[in-house]
Amino acid sequence: MNAKHDDNASDQDFLSAWMKTAGDLWGNMFRVWSDAAATFQPSDASSSDASGHVQISLDAVLKSWQVMSSTMARPEVTDSLLKGAGTTPDILMKMAQSSLAGFLEFLQKWFERAGRIGKSTEAYTFEDLDKNAFRAWTEIYEKEFRQFFHIPQLGLTRFYQEKLHRTLDKFNLFQAATGEFFRLLYLPMTKSFSVIQEKLGQLSEAGELPEDSKQYYQMWIKILEGHYMTLFQSAEYIETLAKTMDALAEFSAAKNDLLQDLLNALPVSTQKDMDDLYHEIYLLKKRIKALEKKLDRNPKKAAG
Amino acid sequence: MGEPKIPVDLILSKLVEDADKARARAHKASDVLLGPLDSEIATTPYEVVHQEDRVRLKHYIPVTDIKYNTPLLVVYALINRETMLDLQPGRSVVETLLAHGVDLYMIDWGYPTRKDRFLTIDDHVNGYMDTMVNFIRQKHNLKKINLMGICMGGTFCVIYSALNPGKIKNLITTVTPTNFDTDKGLLHVWMKAVDPDRLTDTFGNISGDVMNFGFLLLNPARLMIDKYVGFFENMDNKKFVENFIRMEKWIFDSPDLPGETFRQFIKDFYQKNLLIQSKLEVGGKRVDLKNISMPLINFYGKYDHLVPPEACELLTGCVGSQDATDVCLETGHIGIYVSSKCQAEFAPRIAAWLAERDAPEQKTRKKKSAALKKSTTKAAKKTKSSRRPRKHARRTGQ
Numbered sequence: 169m170n171a172k173h174d175d176n177a178s179d180q181d182f183l184s185a186w187m188k189t190a191g192d193l194w195g196n197m198f199r200v201w202s203d204a205a206a207t208f209q210p211s212d213a214s215s216s217d218a219s220g221h222v223q224i225s226l227d228a229v230l231k232s233w234q235v236m237s238s239t240m241a242r243p244e245v246t247d248s249l250l251k252g253a254g255t256t257p258d259i260l261m262k263m264a265q266s267s268l269a270g271f272l273e274f275l276q277k278w279f280e281r282a283g284r285i286g287k288s289t290e291a292y293t294f295e296d297l298d299k300n301a302f303r304a305w306t307e308i309y310e311k312e313f314r315q316f317f318h319i320p321q322l323g324l325t326r327f328y329q330e331k332l333h334r335t336l337d338k339f340n341l342f343q344a345a346t347g348e349f350f351r352l353l354y355l356p357m358t359k360s361f362s363v364i365q366e367k368l369g370q371l372s373e374a375g376e377l378p379e380d381s382k383q384y385y386q387m388w389i390k391i392l393e394g395h396y397m398t399l400f401q402s403a404e405y406i407e408t409l410a411k412t413m414d415a416l417a418e419f420s421a422a423k424n425d426l427l428q429d430l431l432n433a434l435p436v437s438t439q440k441d442m443d444d445l446y447h448e449i450y451l452l453k454k455r456i457k458a459l460e461k462k463l464d465r466n467p468k469k470a471a472g
Numbered sequence: 473m474g475e476p477k478i479p480v481d482l483i484l485s486k487l488v489e490d491a492d493k494a495r496a497r498a499h500k501a502s503d504v505l506l507g508p509l510d511s512e513i514a515t516t517p518y519e520v521v522h523q524e525d526r527v528r529l530k531h532y533i534p535v536t537d538i539k540y541n542t543p544l545l546v547v548y549a550l551i552n553r554e555t556m557l558d559l560q561p562g563r564s565v566v567e568t569l570l571a572h573g574v575d576l577y578m579i580d581w582g583y584p585t586r587k588d589r590f591l592t593i594d595d596h597v598n599g600y601m602d603t604m605v606n607f608i609r610q611k612h613n614l615k616k617i618n619l620m621g622i623c624m625g626g627t628f629c630v631i632y633s634a635l636n637p638g639k640i641k642n643l644i645t646t647v648t649p650t651n652f653d654t655d656k657g658l659l660h661v662w663m664k665a666v667d668p669d670r671l672t673d674t675f676g677n678i679s680g681d682v683m684n685f686g687f688l689l690l691n692p693a694r695l696m697i698d699k700y701v702g703f704f705e706n707m708d709n710k711k712f713v714e715n716f717i718r719m720e721k722w723i724f725d726s727p728d729l730p731g732e733t734f735r736q737f738i739k740d741f742y743q744k745n746l747l748i749q750s751k752l753e754v755g756g757k758r759v760d761l762k763n764i765s766m767p768l769i770n771f772y773g774k775y776d777h778l779v780p781p782e783a784c785e786l787l788t789g790c791v792g793s794q795d796a797t798d799v800c801l802e803t804g805h806i807g808i809y810v811s812s813k814c815q816a817e818f819a820p821r822i823a824a825w826l827a828e829r830d831a832p833e834q835k836t837r838k839k840k841s842a843a844l845k846k847s848t849t850k851a852a853k854k855t856k857s858s859r860r861p862r863k864h865a866r867r868t869g870q
Binding site: 353356377379380381382385389392393396397400401406407409410413414417418420421424439442443446447449450454457 | 490589590599675
């Protein structure tokens with residue numbers, strides 16, 4: 169206990185001494201600087217007005233510093249400061265605990281959402297990963313993650329943040345749609361390989377395997393073509409095609425909207441500006457052509 | 473289950489043989505590909521006689537005396553380029569028509585840019601097309617000219633002829649979609665699911681590359697694999713390589729499609745099928761197919777996967793003309809113009825058909841005798857070229 173008290177007392181003495189030394193040092197520094205400034209002071213009135221304001225400001229700063237350092241150097245204040253210093257780690261710890269709790273809660277929500285992934289994809293069962301992976305991912309994304317891009321944005325830049333989030337959201341949806349689309353496009357390939365294998369097996373058993381390698385290719389390309397024709401007329405393909413094109417259009421629109429803002433900050437015309445101009449020119453030309461027709465200014469007459 | 477009988481030795485020896493051939497072919501192919509190649513397209517000389525914005529009117533320099541009273545204006549689609557009609561000497565619709573003495577004009581739609589995004593079908597048909605038709609009429613001092621349309625350009629020609637029957641003497645439609653209510657062509661199926669508003673509002677114009685990708689997807693096995701396998705198998709053949717490159721140059725030369733035109737074409741044609749029902753409105757006027765009273769010949773391909781026969785063949789039964797003929801050729805969408813087989817069947821037939829209907833305008837005013845002549849021609853044609861007896865019977869009231 170005594171030892172602790174002694175430690176505290178020596179800390180207090182050290183802090184008071186340091187405060188006094190620092191106060192004296194900076195006080196002297198200010199004084200030297202202001203004396204030097206006075207030496208180089210120009211003689212004209214306007215300059216002396218300006219330097220006078222500076223001098224007043226410096227004096228005010230000096231006084232404030234002296235008051236503050238002498239106050240801080242008082243034993244009761246240093247004692248309080250040291251006590252405060254002892255409690256700082258506690259405060260920091262509490263703050264850290266609170267932040268950590270918030271972060272853990274956030275993580276837990278993500279884990280909960282991730283945990284729901286299994287439930288979301290239950291219907292597909294992942295028996296055929298290739299077939300369902302893209303759809304499953306789209307569903308997971310739409311149900312569990314997409315909402316993060318829809319968190320209301322605050323502050324001066326909220327519109328720009330919203331646009332950025334919308335672009336990211338549309339990009340994710342576009343990625344999912346193209347994944348599904350190309351998965352479908354690849355299906356006839358895999359199917360054609362298995363069909364040709366089966367067919368070759370049958371031919372082999374019947375002893376009718378062609379000797380010419382080109383015939384194997386011809387067989388395969390015909391099967392492939394047939395599978396593509398079947399796929400392209402299927403409702404699933406048509407729906408996926410439409411979805412992909414919509415997703416591409418939506419992503420492009422969101423991206424353009426974002427870029428438009430960036431371009432607005434530059435001294436260049438944006439596409440929207442140009443489109444407005446094109447539209448006006450289009451309407452003007454249409455009116456001129458209609459008037460020309462009315463005046464019967466045909467090409468021959470105009471040329472003449 | 474018996475032992476599989478696989479002639480492994482034969483297959484292997486054949487594979488070795490193929491590998492040797494491939495090596496020899498690759499060696500020769502390097503000479504072909506590194507050497508000079510004539511792969512120019514659209515080499516038939518022409519002059520640009522009129523231009524409005526990006527749209528140019530080409531007039532082909534005659535190679536023989538003009539044998540027709542009425543010039544012919546060809547209108548290509550807004551998708552891809554009109555160079556397909558003049559792909560190479562010996563396989564050129566332009567060349568054949570010129571050789572027959574046709575005075576030939578063609579619209580070159582050019583390359584639409586972003587500023588063209590607001591151009592509608594009305595602007596193309598009642599604007600640019602009308603300007604070009606008027607230019608030719610005035611240049612030749614004629615009331616009417618002949619009009620020929622390719623694919624979407626044919627659809628434009630149908631609309632134009634219905635709105636301006638007084639300016640068109642004979643109408644030729646080739647692989648022209650007019651009935652969109654069919655699920656025979658994949659485009660017709662897919663376009664019903666597409667949202668044109670979203671695409672047009674987002675992209676402005678529809679990119680030619682995107683459209684080309686869509687066309688490749690119509691048959692990826694053939695168009696993205698087999699076609700290039702065929703190229704590798706023949707890349708030591710200079711003529712083959714030159715022709716192949718010509719076709720590649722044409723097929724991937726794809727201008728963008730003006731957004732508003734795309735929007736209307738998908739909505740009013742593919743999704744609502746308004747044209748064939750005479751319910752379409754262009755420039756505030758209804759397009760009544762019954763107004764198409766001039767002679768009409770309608771070509772289409774039996775194996776066309778883009779514009780199937782079902783999309784083309786209803787037209788002749790819906791127009792007001794008493795002289796309307798369907799011609800179904802045993803080929804595909806492009807084969808009509810470029811296949812060796814159709815070179816003798818397609819353009820020469822157009823030249824002959826026009827020659828039969830090339831009477832000077834004064835004679836066509838004798839309504840009674842002309843009508844009699846038309847009905848006789850029609851009756852004769854039905855037995856000769858009609859592949860659709862039911863429809864023709866309906867048209868003639870038989």
